[in-house]
Amino acid sequence: xxxxxxxxxxxxxxxxxxxxxxxxxxxxxxxxxxxxxxxxxxxxxxxxxxxxxxxxxxxxxxxxxxxxxxxxxxxxxxxxxxxxxxxxxxxxxxxxxxxxxxxxxxxxxxxxxxxxxxxxxxxxxxxxxxxxxxxxxxxxxxxxxxxxxxxxxxxxxxxxxxxxxxxxxxxxxxxxxxxxxxxxxxxxxxxxxxxxxxxxxxxxxxxxxxxxxxxxxxxxxxxxxxxxxxxxxxxxxxxxxxxxxxxxxxxxxxxxxxxxxxxxxxxxxxxxxxxxxxxxxxxxxxxxxxxxxxxxxxxxxxxxxxxxxxxxxxxxxxxxxxxxxxxxxxxxxxxxxxxxxxxxxxxxxxxxxx
Amino acid sequence: xxxxxxxxxxxxxxxxxxxxxxxxxxxxxxxxxxxxxxxxxxxxxxxxxxxxxxxxxxxxxxxxxxxxxxxxxxx
Numbered sequence: 001x002x003x004x005x006x007x008x009x010x011x012x013x014x015x016x017x018x019x020x021x022x023x024x025x026x027x028x029x030x031x032x033x034x035x036x037x038x039x040x041x042x043x044x045x046x047x048x049x050x051x052x053x054x055x056x057x058x059x060x061x062x063x064x065x066x067x068x069x070x071x072x073x074x075x076x077x078x079x080x081x082x083x084x085x086x087x088x089x090x091x092x093x094x095x096x097x098x099x100x101x102x103x104x105x106x107x108x109x110x111x112x113x114x115x116x117x118x119x120x121x122x123x124x125x126x127x128x129x130x131x132x133x134x135x136x137x138x139x140x141x142x143x144x145x146x147x148x149x150x151x152x153x154x155x156x157x158x159x160x161x162x163x164x165x166x167x168x169x170x171x172x173x174x175x176x177x178x179x180x181x182x183x184x185x186x187x188x189x190x191x192x193x194x195x196x197x198x199x200x201x202x203x204x205x206x207x208x209x210x211x212x213x214x215x216x217x218x219x220x221x222x223x224x225x226x227x228x229x230x231x232x233x234x235x236x237x238x239x240x241x242x243x244x245x246x247x248x249x250x251x252x253x254x255x256x257x258x259x260x261x262x263x264x265x266x267x268x269x270x271x272x273x274x275x276x277x278x279x280x281x282x283x284x285x286x287x288x289x290x291x292x293x294x295x296x297x298x299x300x301x302x303x304x305x306x307x308x309x310x311x312x313x314x315x316x317x318x319x320x321x322x323x324x325x326x327x328x329x330x331x332x333x334x335x336x337x338x339x340x341x342x343x344x345x346x347x348x349x350x351x352x353x354x
Numbered sequence: 355x356x357x358x359x360x361x362x363x364x365x366x367x368x369x370x371x372x373x374x375x376x377x378x379x380x381x382x383x384x385x386x387x388x389x390x391x392x393x394x395x396x397x398x399x400x401x402x403x404x405x406x407x408x409x410x411x412x413x414x415x416x417x418x419x420x421x422x423x424x425x426x427x428x429x
Contacts, residue, residue, distance in 0.1 A: 040365065041386055044393040161386065221384040235385045235410065242405030274389055278405035 002255065003186040005132045009178035010341075012075060012348040013318075015311040016066040016170040017298055019353040020054040024164045031160040032222040038160065046273030046292065047164040050299030052152035057354075058092045059148040060101045062170035065354050067106055067144075070172065075348045078106065082140040083113040085130055087123040087147045087303050089332065090154065091116065102146065113140065120198070121269045121331025122188075123147050123303025124171075125339055129186055131175035145173040147303040154200055156225035158216065161234050165272055167299020171307035185256040186339040187248060197236040198332040202227035237331070241275060244336050245328060246282045252326070252338045260285060263340070264323040265314065269330055270294035270305035302331065310343070311351040318344035358419050361394045375415045388413050395419075401426035
């Protein structure tokens with residue numbers, strides 16, 4: 001599905017990461033693999049440090065911390081929040097929605113449109129599309145888009161496929177109308193028939209959590225995880241990304257009558273360095289134009305990795321002037337989406353510790 | 355330049371890779387070993403194996419890996 005928007009812009013961006021940093025080297029002993037094999041993988045995938053919550057920290061805790069920071073710094077006013085979109089796969093509760101929790105905890109006005117979206121690695125794109133659509137409504141001037149996940153709490157520490165790369169984080173993106181009519185092009189695709197490639201099998205109504213679903217099982221590759229834990233078909237997801245993403249980006253650029261050279265930065269979801277470099281190779285994009293350093297510094301925080309890539313790598317650039325950015329997210333669903341937009345100048349762009 | 359067999363032995367020294375026709379099915383290579391191997395093949399042979407070619411069938415045995423590498427060294 002293709003979208004074209006105009007008179008829309010991102011005006012501010014804040015990323016929040018837990019202060020608790022773990023290192024792959026320290027955690028290698030948890031995995032049932034020879035150290036030499038793990039070290040080789042560290043080099044290839046870019047595993048190094050990751051930030052995960054310490055204790056029972058929830059999505060709304062990270063989100064409210066960030067929002068309070070913006071209020072305290074005068075970067076956002078409570079009364080200006082006309083709509084609140086929360087994109088998460090790790091909600092505080094089944095019910096109420098996490099957006100309700102955040103609205104209540106922050107004492108935001110009652111005249112606000114709140115919405116939860118269950119999305120993951122494409123969640124920043126999905127959230128932006130939703131925010132742009134909401135701005136069709138004249139009574140909405142400012143949309144607060146929160147992407148947040150604390151999926152380390154649903155990942156087995158004995159799963160070398162997932163645990164070293166998982167990261168917890170939140171981002172707050174302010175979306176508003178713009179005087180600039182420059183179009184923003186986007187596309188979005190979904191294939192739910194491949195939904196089992198990334199899943200947490202137990203804990204919903206289909207398979208409620210029980211003592212049985214908490215039992216660790218060997219996946220045949222020496223990774224131990226329970227049905228309550230996140231599981232990823234690494235090969236399947238890798239192949240999905242390599243097959244689907246390059247043509248999606250080519251289609252997007254073609255529709256926008258732009259070339260790869262017109263794009264200053266390709267800001268893609270950050271699953272691991274290897275996957276991103278293979279994507280860059282497939283599209284003939286220089287590595288310098290496609291940051292791939294979020295997993296090694298913070299971990300993969302699903303829908304938050306694109307804002308993290310911006311705040312970590314391009315803060316001054318997006319504050320000072322702006323860039324032609326091609327964004328792409330891909331993952332759980334399976335979902336893949338991309339967007340071509342002018343990003344910046346922003347009024348704020350920061351990355352803070354929780 | 356190392357041979358494919360030498361690169362495989364560096365990743366999984368405990369196995370004789372000539373003894374299997376199904377390296378993945380026989381548990382001699384897991385999905386992350388394949389990623390490591392691709393990285394080593396790229397570096398060792400000066401090639402760039404496309405992501406769409408990183409499929410289990412191309413890593414089934416020494417012969418299939420050899421065929422894959424030849425595809426890129428011939429380019």
